[in-house]
Amino acid sequence: MADKGASLSVAKPSTMEIRGPDGVRMELVVNGVSRVLHLEPRVSLLDALREHMALTGTKKGCDQGTCGACTVWVDGRRVLACLTLAITCEGRDVTTIEGLTEGDELHPMQRAFLEHDALQCGYCTPGQIMSAVALLNEGHAETDREIAEWMSGNICRCAAYPHIRSAIREVRDRKTGQ
Amino acid sequence: MRAISYTRATDVPGAVAAVTNDPGSSFLAGGTTEVDLLRLDVLRPNRLVDINRLPLADIEDRADGGLVIGALARMSEVAQAPGVVERYPMLSQSLLLGASAQLRHMASMGGNLMQRVRCSYYRDPESACNKRVPGSGCSALEGVHRGHAILGTSEHCIATHPSDMAVALVALDAVVQVEGVKGTRTIPVDDFFLLPDDTPEREHPLTPGELITAIEVPPLPMARRSLYLKVRDRESYEFALASAAVALALEDGVIRGVRLALGGVATKPWRAHRAEETLLGQPADEDMFARAAAAELAPAVTRPMNAFKAELARRTVVRALRTAVALRGET
Ligand SMILES: Cc1cc2nc3c(=O)[nH]c(=O)nc-3n(C[C@H](O)[C@H](O)[C@H](O)COP(=O)(O)OP(=O)(O)OC[C@H]3O[C@@H](n4cnc5c(N)ncnc54)[C@H](O)[C@@H]3O)c2cc1C
Ligand code: SF4
Ligand code: FES
Ligand code: FES
Numbered sequence: 026m027a028d029k030g031a032s033l034s035v036a037k038p039s040t041m042e043i044r045g046p047d048g049v050r051m052e053l054v055v056n057g058v059s060r061v062l063h064l065e066p067r068v069s070l071l072d073a074l075r076e077h078m079a080l081t082g083t084k085k086g087c088d089q090g091t092c093g094a095c096t097v098w099v100d101g102r103r104v105l106a107c108l109t110l111a112i113t114c115e116g117r118d119v120t121t122i123e124g125l126t127e128g129d130e131l132h133p134m135q136r137a138f139l140e141h142d143a144l145q146c147g148y149c150t151p152g153q154i155m156s157a158v159a160l161l162n163e164g165h166a167e168t169d170r171e172i173a174e175w176m177s178g179n180i181c182r183c184a185a186y187p188h189i190r191s192a193i194r195e196v197r198d199r200k201t202g203q
Numbered sequence: 204m205r206a207i208s209y210t211r212a213t214d215v216p217g218a219v220a221a222v223t224n225d226p227g228s229s230f231l232a233g234g235t236t237e238v239d240l241l242r243l244d245v246l247r248p249n250r251l252v253d254i255n256r257l258p259l260a261d262i263e264d265r266a267d268g269g270l271v272i273g274a275l276a277r278m279s280e281v282a283q284a285p286g287v288v289e290r291y292p293m294l295s296q297s298l299l300l301g302a303s304a305q306l307r308h309m310a311s312m313g314g315n316l317m318q319r320v321r322c323s324y325y326r327d328p329e330s331a332c333n334k335r336v337p338g339s340g341c342s343a344l345e346g347v348h349r350g351h352a353i354l355g356t357s358e359h360c361i362a363t364h365p366s367d368m369a370v371a372l373v374a375l376d377a378v379v380q381v382e383g384v385k386g387t388r389t390i391p392v393d394d395f396f397l398l399p400d401d402t403p404e405r406e407h408p409l410t411p412g413e414l415i416t417a418i419e420v421p422p423l424p425m426a427r428r429s430l431y432l433k434v435r436d437r438e439s440y441e442f443a444l445a446s447a448a449v450a451l452a453l454e455d456g457v458i459r460g461v462r463l464a465l466g467g468v469a470t471k472p473w474r475a476h477r478a479e480e481t482l483l484g485q486p487a488d489e490d491m492f493a494r495a496a497a498a499e500l501a502p503a504v505t506r507p508m509n510a511f512k513a514e515l516a517r518r519t520v521v522r523a524l525r526t527a528v529a530l531r532g533e534t
Contacts, residue, residue: 041210041211041212041213041217041221041252042210042211043208043209043210043250044208044209044210045206045207045208045209046206046207046208046249047206049209065206066207066208066209066251067204067205067206067207067241069238088242089239089242089243090235090239090306093303093305096305102279102308103304103305103308104305104308104309105235105305105306105309107238108233108234108235108238108239108306108309109234109238109309110209110231110234110238110251112209112253113231113234113253113255156304156305159304160304163304165304173439174438174439175304176304177303177304177438177439177440178302178303178304178305178306178440179303180440
């Protein structure tokens with residue numbers, strides 16, 4: 026139920042802790058592993074992953090929400106790590122490209138990207154793959170048009186789009202047994 | 204990027220009190236505006252009060268046919284909520300045509316109403332900008348203003364309001380529910396967005412610490428056949444150059460009811476009152492559509508780089524109305 030403002034306004038406001046601006050202790054669960062970090066509240070999830078957890082698979086393109094290179098999942102939903110503050114992820118599940126593999130076994134989408142030559146420089150690729158797997162779970166990949174629309178948040182400077190779409194199609198069709 | 208402190212709000216009164224009592228603080232929802240502009244040094248809060256764990260994410264169908272959408276419902280959730288898709292397709296489409304799948308998972312409805320303009324001078328602390336630094340001047344007037352507004356402008360600011368969703372909400376006469384230290388108040392969405400006039404730094408009537416809790420969308424049967432048309436430089440992941448939200452009620456080819464609002468061309472989500480008045484009681488034909496579009500754009504003030512927007516907006520209005528008629532034909 027949404028809060029009913031009127032009834033809540035009579036309730037007594039809680040006092041809430043102020044943390045930072047210096048480094049604060051936070052616990053983040055990334056790829057199923059819990060890690061304790063000391064970071065300033067202003068640190069983005071992207072910088073926390075790359076600079077403080079040595080998880081450099083997630084890329085920094087624009088740092089402004091316009092390219093999709095930093096796509097990760099928070100609680101299973103694809104989001105942009107550059108516009109997410111790490112501290113807001115306490116108690117959430119973060120998944121990065123490093124978390125897609127099962128041991129040494131690549132995820133089917135990673136294999137399809139290799140097989141379909143769905144990259145040139147590869148800089149956008151981790152973001153593309155995190156987005157593509159989420160896309161199939163979201164169920165918006167019926168047609169090429171639909172794939173293009175729902176993958177539009179991942180820019181590829183090398184314009185590998187046709188091959189990215191064929192990789193996605195392959196995983197989609199294998200999944201649905203077509 | 205400046206250093207900030209952080210507080211996680213656990214209840215609505217606590218969140219409201221925290222920001223009210225600390226004037227340098229701001230709410231943090233999805234962060235897609237706040238974190239972006241913090242990093243660019245355009246917004247300069249010293250503390251962020253994270254409201255993401257507040258129980259304000261429900262989307263409630265009302266028995267009267269209306270909706271109440273929690274301020275923290277995400278754009279992606281609202282876009283696919285059955286009550287929105289069935290009752291207000293224009294709202295669902297305006298959300299789906301905005302930003303990207305990732306951003307829509309992050310961005311909240313309340314944050315969307317509060318998003319800032321995309322004017323490149325506003326986003327650059329080195330440039331003169333009346334909205335960012337009152338009285339410093341407007342760099343866009345003589346600068347690059349291809350994307351800027353042609354309706355509702357003043358000599359102090361010509362920035363386009365960037366929201367798509369808000370265009371649909373203005374067409375639907377939505378109401379914004381707000382919670383402050385003094386209690387609850389409601390603001391019709393058309394009054395929620397202020398014209399720049401000579402105070403472009405004031406974009407909405409909220410006082411610091413007032414929290415948007417929900418958006419009410421009143422029942423509107425004709426909105427079941429409605430649409431949002433967005434024209435832009437590339438087909439996806441781009442702001443509008445011109446857009447239109449339309450709902451029509453027809454009887455024997457005569458327009459008995461119409462809701463029309465424009466995006467991409469005005470300094471606020473633009474309810475097209477002149478066009479609506481022109482259309483009411485008239486036949487739903489191309490001639491009337493063109494007349495309505497011309498009436499709405501008559502007061503447009505263009506500049507060299509955005510002069511094309513007047514014609515683009517007229518054509519967008521005509522095409523949206525034509526499409527709305529076709530939709531009604533489909534049963
Ligand atoms: C690359 C990019 C492309 C985009 N494209 C589009 C587009 O095509 N169409 C479109 O419509 N939008 C677009 N957007 C804008 C996006 O929709 C907004 O940034 C988003 O809706 C803001 O919501 P948020 O929850 O992330 O807000 P935040 O960034 O968390 O907050 C925004 C502001 O609102 C305040 N705030 C947040 N919630 C509340 C509340 N409940 N009460 C009071 N104040 C509050 C915050 O203090 C802050 O000042 C785009 C953004 C980016 C980065
Ligand atoms: S158009 Fe508005 S936001 Fe842009 S520079 Fe001028 S005053 Fe600033
Ligand atoms: S680095 Fe996050 S979207 Fe570009
Ligand atoms: S492969 Fe080079 S940016 Fe996509």
